[in-house]
Amino acid sequence: MAALQEAKYDDDSIRTLDWKEHIRLRPGMYIGKLGDGVSPDDGIYVLVKEVMDNCIDEHMMGFGKQIDIQIEDKTVSVRDFGRGIPLGKVVDVVSKINTGAKYDSKAFQKSVGLNGVGTKAVNALSDWFRVQSFRDGETKYAEFEKGELIKESKLEKTDQPNGTLVTFIPDNTVFKNFKFKLEFVDDLLWNYCYLNAGLVIIFNKKRYVSRNGLLDLLQKKTNEDDLRYPIIHLSGEDIEIALSHNSDYGEDLFSFVNGQYTTQGGTHQQAFREAFVKTIRDFYKKDYDAADIRQSIVAAIAIRVQEPVFESQTKTKLGSQHVFEGGPTVRSFVLDFMSKQLDNFLHRNTETADALKKRIEQSERERKELSGIKKLANERAKKANVHNKKLRDCKYHFNEEPTGKNKEEALEMVNKSMIFITEGDSASGSITKSRNVDNQAVFSLRGKPLNSFGLTKKIVYENEEFNLLQHALNIEDGLDGLRYNKIVIATDADVDGMHIRLLIMTFFLQFFPDLVKQKHVYILETPLFRVRNKQQTIYCYDETEKQAAIKKLGNKPEITRFKGLGEISPEEFGGFIGDDIRLAPVLLDQGAHIQSLLEYFMGKNTPQRQDFIIGNLRVEIDLAEEEKL
Known part of the structure; x- marks a missing residue:
């Protein structure tokens, strides 16, 4: 056996990267994943957030x-009207690591960014x-290109009010083919407003402002008619909480630290879940099951802590154990507040207390009714999973810690994990043969699924296909075990395909709404x-792209219309689900109410829907004839 040639390891092997080289070489360390803008946690939105965080800290x-x-x-x-960066440090603050005011705890007591990296990234x-x-x-x-200073002005006189203006264009070589989805920016800005009552944000000439903080957030996220009791709004020094119960399944929690939306929760969110259960048990003097107490809860919690510890630079999960050095733990701080304020509120508002009790006991009854069905369904699912022909699984999963020699690559695969939900053997066959087995799974439906609007969760266990899909996603007990970051509905773009999309989305919105609210569901x-001609092939996703391709290739190229997957x-197909995959996220508008949406689109044939259909009927010109025109 030939001896392995050892790599040369000497003084020349040691490199020192400057600040911008390190960020560009390892961007994931600073902004999480890259992406093209199709997901709300893609890097381009993190860049916006990093600049906004500095403005919020000033406010x-x-x-x-x-x-x-x-x-x-x-x-x-982005233009704020704070104090403005000290003029002698304009260049240093955005281009020198370990330079910034956030290290001075007197200047920024409870800010979001404490490591001085944000604007440098x-x-x-x-x-x-x-x-x-x-x-x-x-x-x-000062102006820069890819972190390199290209122009620095001298001091000049101005009549502009104090503050800082930052303008940037994300690097297209890092964020390939990126495009901003303004809906994601809209969500980001509303959250800033809810957490900073009175702050005015003007975005593309639209005005954002909240007067009642988290109360406004929950009012916008819920339908008043679906709530079991009026929203409870509690606030104290460095803590604010709003909560209610509705008729949806699962828990809908929004948690924030120092103005930062912690999408992955953390110590404060877990503390709220525990404190709510304990307070309710103590108030009613009954040992209710924790799942029954939290079933259908919709709540928001915001706390402020000194020098927060986040589990990543993107600040999506709080790791802090203490509110401030030497002070109470986050857990005891939240528990103490809830046990006093929520308990007092319930004693003073007996109608709300009675309605809350009825909601908990309804969840208890539903859970007991389901227990027998769940046992039989889960036994069937385990047997089916051994030879589950519906699921073609992948190697990496969203709920698993990355392993292997290169953990950074493994983590990227975990974040890219997705499952295609397809209909029919031909479509699932094409995807299965061309997918990346590391991070792309396939679940095949046998036909149109059941319209689940208005049905109870009992149907999830009685319907074999729904039950197997639930097990494939691993969401029976909530999203903590979700196996795939993206759930991709892959159906034909015809009438039947659109109907199947609606039925699948109805299933998720009816029983697992958090999948959509947390933006895990996409359309392929x-x-x-x-x-194409003899030299080049161009794939087009709409009529505009087709006309541009015809113009580019000229001389009457061959045109093929795909009618199905x-x-x-x-x-x-391998080219369409690889690095250049196009996904459309399934989004809920701010203030959209799930049950109202489902009633309109999937309920009985309402007069409103009939009027809409009649008013929007079109006669399509046959495509073959259209080509001749």
Whole structure:
């Protein structure tokens, strides 16, 4: 056996990267995943958030009541009216690691960003970046390209109010083919407003403001008619809580720390869940099951802590154990507040207390009714899972810790994990043959699923297909065990395919609404046309792209229209579900109410829906005839 050749390891092997090289080489350490903008946690939104966090920190310290933000195509501009960066440090603050005011706890007592990395990461990962400070009648700006300083102005006089203006264009070589979805930015900005009552944000000329904090958030996220009792709104020093119960399944929790939306929860969210259960048990003097107490809860909690410890640079999960050094633990702080304030509220509001008790006892009855059915269904599912022909699984899963020599690559696969839900053998066959077995699974439906609107969760266990899908996703007991980050509905773009999409989305919204609310559900976009000549093939997703392709290739190229997924060969399909995959997220508008939506689209044939259909009927020109025109 030939001896292995050892890699040369000497003084020349040791490299020291400057700040921008390190950020560009390992962007995941600073902003999480990259992405193209199709997911709310993609890097381009983290860049916006990092700049906004600095503006919010200024507001929290009492400087600046308004923030202006504009996103035009790929250019982002954020202007606050705080104190403005000290003019002598305009360059250093955005280009030198370990430089910033956040290290001075006197200047920023309870800020979001404490490591001084945020705007440096934005600078390093931007094709073009400009920062300008206005301070006491003077201004200075600096411009960068990919973190490299290209222009620095001298001090100039200005009549502009104090504050900072940051403008940047994310680097297209890092965030490939990215595009901002303004709905995600909308969510981000509303959260800032809910957590900072009175703050005004102007985004693309639209005004955002909240007067009642988390009460406004829950009112926008819920339908008043679905709530079992009026929203309970409690606030104290460094803590605010709003909560109610509705008729949805699961728990709908929004948690925040120092103005940061912690999508993955953390110590404060877990403390709230425990404190709520304990307070309810103590108040009613009954040992209710924790699941029954929290079933259908919709709640928001916001706390402020000194020097928060987050489990990643993207600050999506709080790791802090204490509110401030030497002070109470987060757990005891939340428990003490809940045990006093919620208990007092329930004693003073007996109608709310009675309604809350009835909701808990209803959940208890439903759980006991389901227990026998669940046992039989789970036994069937275990047998089916041994030879589950519906599921073609993948190697990496969203609920598992990445393993192996290269954990960074493994983590990327975990975050990219997805499951395609397909209909019919031909479609699932094409995807199965062309998928990436590391991170792409396939679940095949045998036909149109049942319309589950208005049905109880009992049907999930009685319907074999629903039960197997629930087990494949591992969501029976909540989203903590979700096996795939993206659930991709892959159906034909015809009438039947659209109907199947609606039925699957109805299933998720009826029984697992958090999957949609937390933006795990997507629609796979596949090309409608293939335009080619002997030299080049272009796949087009709509009529506009088709016309552009025809113009580019010229001389009457061959045009093929795909009518279904089964018509696309596995070789071709591989190109549509790889790095250039196009996914459309299933989004709920701010203020959209699930039961009302389902009633309109999936309920009995309502007059409103009839009127809509009649008013929007169109006669389609036959495609073959259209080509001749």
